[in-house]
Amino acid sequence: MADVREDDGSTTERFLTRMRAALSDLPPAEVDELLEDTEEHVRELAREHGDDQLELRLGTPEAYAAELRSAAGYPPPPEPEQPTQQIKQPRGDGVEVLALAGLIVATASALLLGASMRSGHTTPFFLLTGLVGLAISLPMLTRGRAGVDAVAQLPTVKALTPYLTPDESTMLGKVLAYVYSLQPAWWLIRVLPVVAVARGGIVGLVILGVPAAIISIMVGHYSRTDRRALWLVVPANALVASAALYYFVGF
Numbered sequence: 001m002a003d004v005r006e007d008d009g010s011t012t013e014r015f016l017t018r019m020r021a022a023l024s025d026l027p028p029a030e031v032d033e034l035l036e037d038t039e040e041h042v043r044e045l046a047r048e049h050g051d052d053q054l055e056l057r058l059g060t061p062e063a064y065a066a067e068l069r070s071a072a073g074y075p076p077p078p079e080p081e082q083p084t085q086q087i088k089q090p091r092g093d094g095v096e097v098l099a100l101a102g103l104i105v106a107t108a109s110a111l112l113l114g115a116s117m118r119s120g121h122t123t124p125f126f127l128l129t130g131l132v133g134l135a136i137s138l139p140m141l142t143r144g145r146a147g148v149d150a151v152a153q154l155p156t157v158k159a160l161t162p163y164l165t166p167d168e169s170t171m172l173g174k175v176l177a178y179v180y181s182l183q184p185a186w187w188l189i190r191v192l193p194v195v196a197v198a199r200g201g202i203v204g205l206v207i208l209g210v211p212a213a214i215i216s217i218m219v220g221h222y223s224r225t226d227r228r229a230l231w232l233v234v235p236a237n238a239l240v241a242s243a244a245l246y247y248f249v250g251f
Helices: 012-024 028-049 051-058 061-071 096-119 124-141 143-150 171-181 185-188 193-200 201-225 226-248
Strands: none
Touching: 012 028, 012 051, 012 124, 028 051, 028 143, 028 201, 051 171, 051 226, 096 124, 096 226, 124 143, 124 226, 143 226, 185 201, 201 226
């Protein structure tokens, strides 16, 4: 029987990143379409057989990307430019910085909005600033997954990479990997404050809690494959955590 294990999002994500890099000469929309089903297939293999088996089963990311390119009828990648010619760098127009700032503003607003709920006088200002944060992120998010990849290349975000994809050879990496493995439990826990605020008892738990839990789990899985969903998931998590902290603990 195959060794079934949860993918920690490190080796698998690096495999997929190298595949995207091998296809980077194609238009971003065509790359997204080409990898739409393939990414989930790679993740499924990693979950079933372990991410250390990916190259044994699929070959290197570059070779697997070349197979997909050929099967879809795309030409081989262009030859490297001559040394005297500089490779054209992707256009950086600052919208990736706005997208990151928008995520920070929306998350901070959600934290303050959740804290204000305990008093029963929710401040509309926090809701407004949260919507503004999402609005200034839209120009980058509408560019598809390539837009999120551009945000990931910002120095501030890259500095967080060791903590987002921890090295399990270190004690800190092992702790972070364990915390990340608890994500499915959080998808259920974050529904509880919603049920508590509704004060519906057992009836509320069934009518409101069960559908909310299903939606929460679906959104959690979706955010793993399409990182654009983080611009909604992260502020929502902050709102629920803040509201729960002030409601139950009374800070």
